[in-house]
Amino acid sequence: MDLEVRHLRALCAIADTGSLHKAARALGVAQPTLSTQLRRIEQAVGGALFTRERTGCRPTPLGRALLGRARPLVAEMRALVTDTRAAAGRTADGTQLLIGSTASRALPGWLRRLRMRYPRTEPTLQMDVSPNALLRMVAEGQLDVAFVHEVEGSPLRFPAELRTRVLVEREPQFVALAADHPAAARRTVALTELADDRWMVDSTVDGEWDALSRVLRAAGLSPRVLHGDYLTAYTLVADGEVVTVSQPTTRPRPDTAVRPLVGDPIGVRLFLAARTEAELEAVYDDLSDAYWEVAREAPAYREWLAGRDRPGIGRPRSPLASAADTP
Known part of the structure; x- marks a missing residue:
């Protein structure tokens, strides 16, 4: 060998x-x-x-x-x-914009807006379940910008040379359950109402399993847990086999209900990372518009937002923050 x-x-x-x-x-x-x-x-x-x-x-x-x-x-x-x-990314009439991202419903709208704003630039997309991996790729020059999430209580490893801009300081994570689940009739669901359910979580996502296990322990619960990707999880949710943590922007489905958890015990921070402030400035507004568009399309999230001051949760603490300023 x-x-x-x-x-x-x-x-x-x-x-x-x-x-x-x-x-x-x-x-x-x-x-x-x-x-x-x-x-x-x-x-x-x-x-x-x-x-x-x-x-x-x-x-x-x-x-x-x-x-x-x-x-x-x-x-x-x-x-x-x-x-x-x-x-290779440079073409005769423009350049490629190398974008990395964890899963988000905002991505199609973001890419569409970028193509309209920069018709001579072709955005390409690199998906990864690991925010840490995407941040490392930006630092190494393999990506121009990355849109990632940081699970509350599980800090990411920020390369010192990166700049960041926060999109949502704390996005609550909801729960997805079958449409005929007894708790689906409620506007908000308490963890104790899911005590007899199996949960499914993708433990390859940085911080995901740690956050869920913490809140379950805090609620005095020790449910059965399956580990797998979220595409499979949603299929099992629809069949009533499991419940799972869900982004609040998840598109409604007739066989699935997405509901806030009482007290919003799980949260993530959404932000962009790039090597320069100019790269952040070039793509941030289109991402923000795309995100709030899908937020309005999600009934449970729209209702959750209605009673809150959106600028307070949707704007960075300062216009631009370096990785060293990020807790």
Whole structure:
């Protein structure tokens, strides 16, 4: 087996995160896949590169020696890819706008507005469940801007060079349940009304499972939990198999009800990140308009907003904030 750049990237990720689980998430692969890859690399070099301890993975002397040679190569390859993508993105009549985002119903309206505002620029979209991964891609020049969320109580890792602009300081997370669920008849749902339900959560989303488990424990609940993607979750919700956390802007469906939780125990902060203030300025207003458009189209969220001062929840604390100013 010959070592390739992807193998070196995997070794650097394990060393940087100190964990196979975290490294797998950062690389976008399953942990068993990464574990198998590490074993093959160690077989190829003829020795263990990491010691597995209760607190995580630490490089062995052989691992440190290899990492010392690998890091400059990985950095050089990253710079090469960044520069090549930037060159490929330029066209004769304009440029590409490289956008990253976690899931949001505002995306179609945002892209449509950007095409109208900048007809010579083609926006492209990179989706990822991990806000941390998208922020890292912006910092490395692989993306121009990222629209991400930060789950309350689970701070993201902000590269110091990024600038941010907050769209919504605290967006409440609602609950999705079957339309014929007894609690669906209520305007707001208490967690205790869902004590006998199975929950489903995508634990690959940064902070998602931690937030849900915290609020369930605070409510004295210990329900059965399934782990999977939210597309599958909504299918199971419609069949009455599970309930799940939902963005308040979720489009209404006849077989599903989306309701606020009593006390709004789960919240996220929505914001844009870019390397320069100019990049933020160029796309923020269109994103804001697209977001509030879909907010008005969601009956439960529209009603929730009606009794609140929208500017207080929908505007940043200051027009522009650096990553260092972000709690």
